[in-house]
Amino acid sequence: MPVPDEPAAPGEAERLRRIEALTDAALGEVAVEALLTQVLERVRELLDVQTAVVLLLDEGTGDLVATAAIGLEAEVRRGVRVRVGSGFAGQVASGRRPIVLDDIGQAVVDSPILLERGLRSLLGVPLVVDGRLVGVLHVGSTRSRHFEPDEVHLLEGVAERLAAAVEARRSLVEQAAASALQRSLIPDRLPTIPGLEMAARYLPAGVGGVGGDWYDVFVLPSGHVGVVMGDVIGRGLEAAVVMGRLRSALRSYALTSLDPAEVLVRLDHKIQHFEAGKMTTVLYAVLDPTLSTVEIASAGHPLPMMVTGDGPARMIDATVDPPLGVIGGLRRRSTKLELPAGALLALYTDGLVERRGESLDKGFERLAPVLVAASAEASCTSAISAMLGDEGTRDDTALLVLRSEDPSGEPFRMAARAVPPSLAEVRAALRRWLAPLGLTDQSLMMVLLAVGEAVANAVEHAYGPDGGTVEVEVAVEHDHLVATVRDHGRWRGSPAPDRGRGMRIMRACTVDMAVDTSDGGTEVRLQIPTTVRGPA
């Protein structure tokens, strides 16, 4: 029975209409701050209050951060942070229910800004999405007043819609950031490594945002080639950020040891200490500079498939140790395998082979026949279409296929940046190409020296600070090699007597040498004998 003197509480339909009027126009705003400010402006008019503030939960620190305010802009400007549980907003957050203060007592409000502003009455409601606290909305009046239950109810309705809108924008922004990060960390172009054909695919999951899959290929200073396939458990921005850190940590450890198990032990140590709880599976493989062996360590990661000759693809036989970030101080093991010329190696994440309602073995059975030794690119394409079909993927999927090329008969071709570290890369690649020729050590050294001096010339003299490239070609002709080293810079002469020594070395290593300089660059042609015995 309503009491005649009390004003009738507005019906539910009327309440909804008012909330919608308050929020709908503003929900079109893309930026969270603009959206909040618009809604707060309307709340202030409707409830006849002087201040309205939204604080959002910073999940990193667990604090509430003033994000938008009307009448209390200083809170935002000063970046006010409130611990959940302390102060007015903090208590609204920890209690997860509205708090009405008809007359402020100093015991509850410890924000100097609220007190300075001369607020007398406060009403605060939590912002909650799916039972999760995302922030607090509060309004304040400079004159003492009582907030009626329907006003509390109205503000709760606004808070509900605001919370959903803020959360949706956050997750959009997070997803965009995560995919941008992922794209920047996964190489869109693999390095060019003479003697190695490579192809790769990365397919982010259709729903739920990107995950922490990554792959990486790099040449080490010794000429060894590092190959990584990894999967950080979890998804979204956080997984992508952790993946980025692990990728760069692994690269650093790769510079300190050529033993893949040792590199994974160090990475595990790093995760245990700095990324606690981030379980990760990684496969790390190191190919020797001649690309004839591969040493592999797996931390809980599926083992690669290998195809040699005409045989069917089979999973390699190697030790799989536990994932990283699970048990500290583990000993890990590497397995060394022959990599015959023409062999193909496929590394992948579980998204490629795992299907709902299908055993893993079934997945491998489908993968094996589509991998063919003839081509890395073709194997990659057919593996993706055979394994994922048109339906896309529920989990992230990464696939990296390597094929050691059979170098016999093909000339050596390499383009390198004209910088000093390229010298070692050119020598390592040349060694790989020369290996099947069976040169004596002295002949091998003469080839590396003659070509190396020509490349060093280009590095030192062809280009200014902007740099450029130097191209090397070597082919077998009868009983000698013909090497061409080409740059596209403007040869700036050679300062005596240093380059004189380089020239003398080149002459001693060759039977014929021609230097052709034009406006378009310099080409050095060297004829190097291949039948020289060792030093006397």
Add this chain to the structure above:
Amino acid sequence: MTSDQPGSFSVDVLRDGDRATITLGGELDMYASGVLNERLSELGDVLEIDVDAGAVTFIDSAGLRALLVAREAARDRGVALRVTSVSPEVTWVADVAGVTDLLVEGPAPT
């Protein structure tokens, strides 16, 4: 200090009073020369420097230049710098480059 970097070049410096022994390993090319020069410049005051090149597997004109520059810089400061334990391959390169006198073959005189 030992560098366990698997890169193609390593420099280990051992100081014993006024004497420093620098052990080189791997491939001494233009890039490695920069590393070597840097390490030599950190050496401070010594009277004698022995550069043990026994583990150098490759040297080019830039590597020879780095050793020559180091020896000249040492000479200017009145410091004796010897390059010792040179392999036949390295000696061959120094010979054809015309800087045979840079190197002392065989192990360091004691």
